[in-house]
Amino acid sequence: KLPVPETRSGPEAFAFDSTGKGFYTGVSGGKILKWLPETGYVNFAQITESSNSSWCDGNIGTALAGRCGRPAGIAFNEKTGDLYVADAPLGLHVISPAGGLATKIADSVDGKPFKFLDGLDVDPTTGVVYFTSFSSRFTPIQVLIALGLKDATGKLYKYDPSTKVVSVLMEGLSGSAGCAVSSDGSFVLVSQFTKSNIKRYWIKGPKAGSSEDFTNSVSNPDNIKRIGSTGNFWVASVVNKIIVPTNPSAVKVNSDGEVLQTIPLKDKFGDTLLSEKLPVPGKRSGPESFAFDPTGKGFYTGVSGGKILKWTPEKGYVDFAQITESSNSGWCKGALGTAFAGKCGRPAGIALNSKTGDLYVADAPLGLHVISPAGGLATKLADSVDGKPFKFLDGLDVDPTTGVVYFTSFSSKFGPREVLIAVGLKDASGKLFKYDPATKAVSQLMEGLSGAAGCSVSSDGSFVLVSEFIKSNIKRYWIKGPKAGTMEDFSNLVSNPDNIRRASSNGDFWVASVVNKVVVPTDPKAVKIDSNGKVLQTISLKNEFGNTLLSEVNEHNGHLYIGTLTGPFAGIMKL
Structure with missing residues (x-):
């Protein structure tokens, strides 16, 4: 492994x-880097003037790919020494043999902007450049949505340096990730990652201008590269299934699409993905918290716009319930649904009463709700206590021994849209509440909390933990026993804790943790603690899920389920 420098x-x-x-x-x-055995990596070129700046380093650079650039496919014209680059968000570029700033060749064709370029190769016989778009609807940051919806708007393009013209050769491709021209320049192969298929487009000969299926024998093919003048190709392959590790392999195929050799790469490089992202449908986002179906077949989660979705491996996401009558309307989708959370709803913490099957929801702006096992429209239980309206509900859990519901307010002064103000001012007006289904009474148990984001009742029902996101602290409130009705500091070892979930019946808990820095939280981690507040295990989630706004890590059947505040996906990671 050759570690890439500068984050x-x-x-x-x-x-x-x-x-x-x-x-x-x-x-x-x-950046385009050059690597030599003697010097290692050195800077060779950059896509934009900004690419060399420090704010294009690390995850900020990834997030700002539209400004910094994100090179995908690259290939040389061996005769001229020019290096061609398909930059995923910024279009087709060329770099002279001297390096430096890339020259943009095209960012559209026929007046239609490129959305997501990917693979690229140069015809070794003519110097013509062939490149692909993974999708013509979705951008690089929406790749999971494209995969989830089985998008088929990918295209194959041709750029002729002699005429400087870009033209479309193929369309309707399903995740066209890579391409490679044959050594004699007679055809170009194009991989369809989503469809586990490779197509051949004939450049010359009696079939010139036509396309055909080349092979279906390579699972989720990505980049394709020719092997010298042998007529064979190497294909990067994974198994893109939910939960199951990806089993990366190098697959050699001949010019007839026959598999000649398969080399597993797992032992040397690990599973490139021990995790999976489950894109949320319908322009919704932020599956913040999870409740698991008692049958063990799936989970429930609340998303922007006031919907509760149910996910199963067989069906994916289906609508289960909604907070308001408006939640199913078109204007509760996307950014509008987030903006109109006060009308649409915005479910935050959720938990099932495993005995009754009722699903309780702390909706951030609209209060405490319950949903029957049949789903449908939620019933509002409370939007205030002692005459004081809730401003910003967040965490929720159900006592597994009594069915009593515990839930938090992140702030009693600021609403969900003012969360950054609350964090910036170090607001300490959060509270812990209790709802007893037997009496239908809501009571306040704790106040003065600094960003009360999550709560979790112990498996024996003796106490409830409450996270203070702003203060990087977790408190314990005793429900029963000699300390009943009192609280104490439980742990200050978890940075900016969000939701807390019981790990199992052994008394441990999983805590979603980030490092709350300026602009966005960073370094998401899953932290396991025991009933004494001791840290047992820390799992970094950055490589698998990026610097997502992590909200929850929830263990179920040997996997961690990853919740996000604003992300377009739920995550699953194998333990």
């Missing part, structure tokens, strides 16, 4: 120096 990541494709001494590769933040 850059993702060397996605390679182009080899004509001297045979090293390679070029594009990385996050818009």
Whole structure:
């Protein structure tokens, strides 16, 4: 493994120096690096003027790919020494042999902007450039949505340096991730990652201008590279299934699409994904918390716009319930649904009463609700206590021994849309509440909490933990026993804790943790603690899920389920 410097990541494709001494590769933040055995990595070129700036480093550079650049496919014209780059968000570029700032060739074709470029190759016989778009509807940051919806708007393009014209050769491709021209220039192969298929487009000969299926024998093919003049190709392959590790492999195919060799890469490089992202449908986002179906077949989660979704491996997401009558309307989707949370609803903490099957929901702006096992429209239980309206509900849990519901308010002064103000001012007006289904009474148990984000009742029902996100602290409120009705500091070892969930019946808990820095929280982690507040295990989630606004980690059947405040996906990671 050759670690990439300067907190850059993702060397996605390679182009080899004509001297045979090293390679070029594009990385996050818009840089093209050159690697030699003697010097290691050195800067060679950049996609934009901004690419060399420090704010294009690390995860900020990934998030700002539209400004910094994100090189995907790259290939040399061996005769001229020019290096061509398909930059995922910023279009087709070329870099002279001297390196430096790339020259943009095209960011659209026929007046239609590129959305998500990916693979690229140069015809070794003519110098013509072939490149792909993974999707013409979705951008790189929406790749999971494209996969989840089985998007089929990918295209194959051709750029002729002699005429400087870009043209469309193929469309309707399902995740066109890579392409490779044959050594004799007679055809180009195009991988369809989503469809586990490779197509062949004939460049010359009696079939010129036509396409055909080449092979279905390579699982989820990504980049394709020809092997010299042998007529064979290497294909990067994974198994893109939910939960199951991806089993990366190098697959060699011949010019007839026959598999000649398969080399598993798992032992040397690990599973490139021990996790999976489950894109949320319908322009909804932020599956913040999870409740698991008693049958063990799936989970429930609340998303923007006031919907509660149910997910199962067989069906994916289906609508289960809604907070308001408006939640199913079109204007509760996307950014509008987030903006109109006060009308649509915004479910935060959720938990099932495993005995009755009722699903309780702390809706951030609209109060405490319950949903029957049949789903449908939620019933509002309370939107105030002692005549004081809730401003910003957040965490929720159900006592597994009594069915009593515990829930928090992040703040009693600021609403959900003012969360950054609350954090900036170090607001300490959060509270812990109790709802007893037997009496239908809501009572206040704790106040003066600094960002009371999550809560979790112990498996024996003796206490409830409450996280203070702003203060990086967790408190314990005793429900029963000699300390009943009192509270104490439980742990200050978890940075900016959000939701807390019981790990199992052994008394441990999982805590969602981030480092709350300026702009966005960073370094999401799953932290396991015992009933004494001791940290037992810390799992970094950054590599698998990026610097997501982590809200929850919830263990179920040997996997961690990853919740996000604003992300378009729920995550699953195998323990």
